[in-house]
């Protein structure tokens with residue numbers, strides 16, 4: 001290593017309180033990979049080698065513990081690089097070249113009190129290579145400068161899941177290899193091959209790097225789940241939403257999970273000692289749902305079904321709820337229904353209309369409390385919140401007045417102008433005993449007889465949006 005004293009370097013004025021942001025390696029071109037890697041499509045790790053002049057202090061071993069606190073904020077921080085290293089019988093402290101342009105940039109008075117003088121300071125060459133840079137630094141240096149870079153990826157166990165924009169597709173190979181090299185425990189990198197439009201909502205995947213092994217083990221909110229990511233739906237971006245619903249539940253409450261997937265609502269609820277009826281149409285999801293319930297030792301609190309959602313509502317949910325309404329005090333516990341199939345769950349809402357006859361509910365006590373439905377939906381357009389409400393009202397053939405509506409919650413933005421919402425509302429005796437067609441014709445008659453009804457409905461809608 002060559003020592004090159006550079007004592008006359010210009011001094012730069014730095015506002016010390018802003019240093020933490022100021023020293024990002026990304027802002028320092030000297031510390032970025034060589035410019036020649038721009039546009040690389042096949043990963044050549046050796047091309048990342050680079051020599052840079054780095055300021056450093058060489059201090060006796062006995063002094064190092066006293067000196068480090070004085071220069072801590074100037075230490076050079078890069079991957080796999082220890083900024084304090086043994087050289088002969090002394091210690092060399094590597095400093096960041098952006099704030100430290102010369103001896104004068106250092107807290108010289110304090111250093112001198114520790115017998116560290118200008119003679120202990122120098123610039124010397126440091127060799128950097130592929131292993132010293134982060135994923136971000138490498139990809140920013142490789143991918144086209146003028147276009148948007150790789151913004152995000154999801155991790156599901158050992159799998160990294162990308163959704164690459166078209167302009168990045170020619171670079172998918174190198175992106176995959178860098179991620180596999182750099183992310184701990186990453187063995188497989190896949191790219192979303194098309195939009196999710198199949199019945200079971202699982203992503204169509206393209207393997208871009210690593211092993212074609214899609215059976216994953218992951219944790220969500222502290223709970224272990226296993227599944228085959230290539231055959232079932234799983235989205236780590238929904239973990240907060242799953243947690244929100246599970247937090248609403250108390251031991252003894254009931255959850256009917258119409259589109260349960262592999263169990264991110266149902267398994268934690270059953271673990272919490274709620275009574276759960278979980279359903280999914282995908283036989284592979286159903287298999288992993290059962291596996292996850294068993295693995296989490298909550299089989300005694302959950303019944304699982306492999307049916308179409310409508311059939312599940314009309315059979316399992318109907319029977320279980322009726323028995324509860326007739327023979328238990330439903331004011332003593334809460335009943336929730338989750339319907340997370342945002343592309344079409346609203347179309348199943350009419351199944352609640354006329355689920356029971358008046359006669360079936362004739363003996364119901366007045367204090368009976370009906371379930372709260374949490375239905376998820378996408379909405380595309382300008383005012384997505386109002387749109388989503390309209391969608392639910394149309395499919396339910398009912399306005400969501402203050403008594404019914406529990407809330408409309410934004411879940412996430414899915415694409416430009418496309419949002420996902422949860423609409424939570426209470427079922428009522430009237431909804432459960434009046435079929436959709438009967439309600440629609442009642443409404444037509446009422447509207448024809450009294451034009452004011454329309455104004456009231458419109459006002460109610462505006463109030464709740």
Ligand SMILES: C[S@@+](CC[C@H](N)C(=O)[O-])C[C@H]1O[C@@H](n2cnc3c(N)ncnc32)[C@H](O)[C@@H]1O
Pocket residue numbers: 199200201232233234235238258259260261262263264265279280281282285307308309310340341342
């Ligand atoms: C968006 S995923 C939600 C899964 C899970 N609840 C979650 O939050 O991750 C929707 C699920 O509905 C299932 N599904 C699709 N159509 C269905 C239907 N007609 N009846 C029942 N389940 C269905 C899919 O297999 C998928 O597992």
